[in-house]
Amino acid sequence: MPQVVGRQYKEILKKYLESHSEEDLYVGQQFSRRFIEKEIAPEDVISIHKSALLELHPELQDEVWDSLDFLIEMMIHYGFTLRERQSLIRKQEVIQMEMNVATKVQNTLLKTESPIVEGLDVGWISEPARQMNGDYVHFLNREHESSVAVADVMGKGIPAALCMSMIKFGMDGLPGENSSPGNALSIINRIVEKSVDDSMFISMFYGKYDSKERIFSYASAGHEPAWHFNSDTETFSELDAKGLLLGVKVDSAYEERSVSMQQGDFIVMMTDGVTESRTEEGFVEMKTIQNLLVEVKDKSAREIAEYVYKSLAEIQNYKLSDDFTIVIFKKN
Amino acid sequence: MPQVVGRQYKEILKKYLESHSEEDLYVGQQFSRRFIEKEIAPEDVISIHKSALLELHPELQDEVWDSLDFLIEMMIHYGFTLRERQSLIRKQEVIQMEMNVATKVQNTLLKTESPIVEGLDVGWISEPARQMNGDYVHFLNREHESSVAVADVMGKGIPAALCMSMIKFGMDGLPGENSSPGNALSIINRIVEKSVDDSMFISMFYGKYDSKERIFSYASAGHEPAWHFNSDTETFSELDAKGLLLGVKVDSAYEERSVSMQQGDFIVMMTDGVTESRTEEGFVEMKTIQNLLVEVKDKSAREIAEYVYKSLAEIQNYKLSDDFTIVIFKKN
Amino acid sequence: MNRSSVEIITEWDIVAARQLGRNEAKKVGFGTVDQARITTAISELARNIYLYAGKGKIEIERVTDGEVCGIKVLASDDGPGIPDLRKVMEDGYSTSGGLGAGMPGVKRLMDEFKVISELGSGTTVTATKWLH
């Protein structure tokens, strides 16, 4: 402990004992903050205090000095917590650096490309609320078929990131003959169930457009329903299918349904970050989002997706409360 | 603040002021530890102390009480650090839970199976020093060829885990015509370089056994040399080839070399966790490890790998200082 | 009077804001330690204004919620605003950077805490402590 600290402390304490002024307390507190930066423990502060008081008022009774010695003893464990805090802060800084690298790796790893299939216009956007995206979109192209998985990993952070790599493996490994949405979800479910903790679930919507038959078939693992926009009637119908979240049960079955698409129709697949967009007044209504979609129904799939994102982000003051993902399959 | 705390404190302080006994200080410290568990801040402790002293010795001068008020003021920022520590501990617990899940996911994700190729006996072991393994082994089987990549990711934790998923992608995606060790490393290097932070490097040894030609060819990205055990002469020769670590330069070239294998010969590929096994006396000598290998030269590849691991783990008192990976390709 | 305020322009105004806060806290009936906590919170907010916004205002209001009394501190400025609020509120960051206990500190010293900040148009912090 440098002597100069003790001398300065004594000066401040002396002034305070003479004047009781707020200014001295302010100066004292600023001084105590520097103590913390220098990792001076609270027991040291009591000791500095005792020495200062002893110099200023040596006439005080023994009880004063003894009671301060007792107080030093009481502070030793507090001193330990202070040093522990320093070490925890350093650890947290290391983890933050790791997360930055991990985010970069993940982005490269999970890159996916929109499919090019005759008669189908695909557009999508996926924006994380925080650093790492817990939503995931993966496209798969096979001859005249174009598939997409839209997933929301419950739980965030590191396991979510690894989980997505797993989904990607699962999808890339799907055998051609099993590419129907229901089968695909069953297979991915088995992989997820096997490798993931019970506390971690994934919701997934799996859609496939067949450009020969002009049919969109789909299955859902506890995911947000998609919407089908009918360009004739300018109305939306919900596309939902029965199925448990991925990872709950090893032998889950996934209902498969389909709908035929006319020119100008589009399918909107999304995560709950879209439907549960939140403003200070509460949730944004489904009707509001559908109205946004109708406003730009004649634009390209990409423009539709971006318009919805920008509008909803603006309403929320650009502070997303959840990861936001929207995928548009538009028949043209 | 429950009044009972103040009363108990007063009793302990009273006894101490009367007897100055070590026992009272012990009781006092145990008491202060419970304060911390109850998140009682240091400024509260001073305040409790002041009240207790005031009841015990109301006759003390004003300077005593004023100086304790000053001390309370000095402790406020310390109180903040205590609460911050609590929050940092909770955060760390969350991260630990995430890591547990992530480890499980990673293990499933990176599962690899020993190749089955005529005339080749393969055995291997990879043991992490800590929770997550920063070494990685991946096998690839193609008709009469059997390849293996042995990698050591520098840097540990989350990005290392994601990195390995990337290597797996890279390898699974290797086109058949590029399966020569040198080409394989070039391709993987490009993937790594593109997606990984400059501060993160991977060393990799890539070996391929051709069962038609009975030739083992190899390339190395700054990795530990492998050893070739010649069963005729019972000697080892080093297999090393020129090449930079993965991720350093986008267009690194990797020298490719080969060696022909006779019956009873085997190749030992490993990470520096094997060659740099450390005991209290220093590093384990290369000669020691090679002697271990000779001892079990007639056993199966799997037995050889396990024998080396067990012997070296024992020498190190079962406390690995680095991830430990050894792969044996044995010609039979 | 239920509400009083101090303009923060020089470092001395920080002391004035502290004094005002301590007096009010004493009148409401807070004990020594809570007086010190409320005063420290005001001090931090005023110092942030002085250091990073140049000028602003600290207002102090005595509040009641049913039978419970309390003290409410309002710190406002037209300064540059806080670019990344989430980061500023995170533990370990603001303190290690030497910015002082800053926002997370104030939040912990008080019972309720709210901060609104817009880049280029300033920051408003509201913090309340109730007499338990």
Added chain:
Amino acid sequence: MNRSSVEIITEWDIVAARQLGRNEAKKVGFGTVDQARITTAISELARNIYLYAGKGKIEIERVTDGEVCGIKVLASDDGPGIPDLRKVMEDGYSTSGGLGAGMPGVKRLMDEFKVISELGSGTTVTATKWLH
């Protein structure tokens, strides 16, 4: 005498070990705060023996390294040993679990620290503090 020891069997022995440590620390010339730190470290080690090993020993030795004096504390027991030393030494774990400041605390209170533990055959901790 350069070395003295206390057997730890009952909780009162913890107090005796503390007293011995404080006296020795005072003799070596440590100030009040460091005396308290050394005593606390001894207290923690003795308490660990008392709570988790049943019985053991605290030895205290005055040491010198060139011109520097110091005090060395040796805590040994034949208890069950520590199953996961790495975890025990990690910050945040041992304290939150109610085991007290435990090992990381002792390590921080002293200048040098070493622990050897074998499952089923006991634990030995050596901790030294130098007079700066």
